[in-house]
Amino acid sequence: MTDIQISKLDKTSTQDNGADKILAQLAQIESKLFVHDAWSAAQINSLLAQPFNHIIYATDELNQRLIGYCIYSHIFEDAEILKIATCLDYQQQGIASQLLTAMAQMCQATGAERVLLEVREDNYAALAFYQKHGFEQIAVRKNYYNNHDMTKTHALIMQRKFNAKLNAK
Incomplete structure (x- = not known):
């Protein structure tokens, strides 16, 4: 298993030059993993302009x-996962699990009662990953995603509630 360090990038940290390098690296991973709907560094940076949006990353x-x-x-x-991804050559090593756990702990420590996300109904690997981490389907957005063959795919809305005992910490 790869030894990783998890760091946080937020609005205050985007003021330094190191943040530009991180955003460029994020956008590069995006372009490799999400070929047709990757977010650019500028799009990611504009998300961070809102104080409720955050990024944690693993090195x-x-x-x-x-x-x-x-x-x-x-x-x-409420916390909501907008994107979670791992470089292709680092997948299946527990990195996404560590990122998800770190994000959940940070959000829970600051008052989150649940984490929400949406996922394509045909993304079986992601569905298995989220279910393994305690997420349950709560709704369906019919025909939400456009496919490249002009068909549509449903989005599944999933949530993971934090139990009261964890919230009390």
């Missing part, structure tokens, strides 16, 4: 390469 401690990230919102009692 490989050995070579300091950015290898994964989670972009999320946290407003009052």
Whole structure:
């Protein structure tokens, strides 16, 4: 398993030059993983202009390469995962799980009662990942995603509630 370091990038940290490098690396991963709907560095940076949007990212401690990230919102009692991704050559090593756990702990510590997300109904790997982490389907957005063959795919809305015992910490 790869030793990683998890760091946070938010509105205050985007004022330094290091943040530009991180945003460029995030956009590069996006373009490789989400070919047809990748977010650019400018789009990601504009998300961070809102105080409720955040990014945590993982770097490989050995070579300091950015290898994964989670972009999320946290407003009052709800957190929402907007994107979570790991570089192709680092997948299946528990990095996304560590990012998800870190994000959930940060949000829960600041009052979140649940985490929401949406996922394509045909993204079986993502569905299995989220279910493994305690997410349950709560709704369907019919024909939400446009496919490249002009068909549509439903989005599943999932949530993971935090139990009261964890919220009390």
